[in-house]
Amino acid sequence: MPVTTLEGHEVHVDAEGFLTDLSEWDDELATVLAAQIGLTLTDEHRAVLTFLRDDFAQRGETATLRRASAGSGVSVKDLFRLFPQKPAKKMAYVAGLPKPVGCV
Template identity: 75%
Template sequence: MPVTTLAGHQVHVNEEGFLTDPAEWSRDLAVTLAGQIGIELTDAHWKVLEFLRSDFAERGETATLRRVSAVGGVPVKALFALFPQKPAKKMAYIAGLPKPIGCV
């Protein structure tokens, strides 16, 4: 696994830049990851990221867009506004989690 330095910390990433060890994630790192894809995190973003990380800890897989909407309580339309274009991929990337199953 490649290792890169982000926000002053060495982290393990895959070929697409996703963290391979969710335990290496931090809020500071999330801000850096979001900035790399042009997103400035707000309280609404943090709500989604915290849900994703909590859900991943319980289930062992990254929640899909539908799950974030249905269980996390954030409408799909809002997710597209917060994480434009490919929200599921961007949410997982910033949250330090694997891409959701079925995400290209």
């Protein structure tokens, strides 16, 4: 697994750049990850990230957009506003999780 350095944080990532070690993630790193893809985190973003992390801990897989919306109570429309263009992958990246594998 490659190691990459993001603003002084050394993290293990896969070939695309998604984090591979859950324990390396914290709130501060989330801010750094968000900045890499042009996002500035607000409380709204963080609420979604918290759901994704908790859900991953229970299920062992990253929630798809539909599940993230149903579980976090944030509408699909708002998820597109918070994480524009590619919400499912962006949410997963900033939450330090693998990208979702589900189709829907």
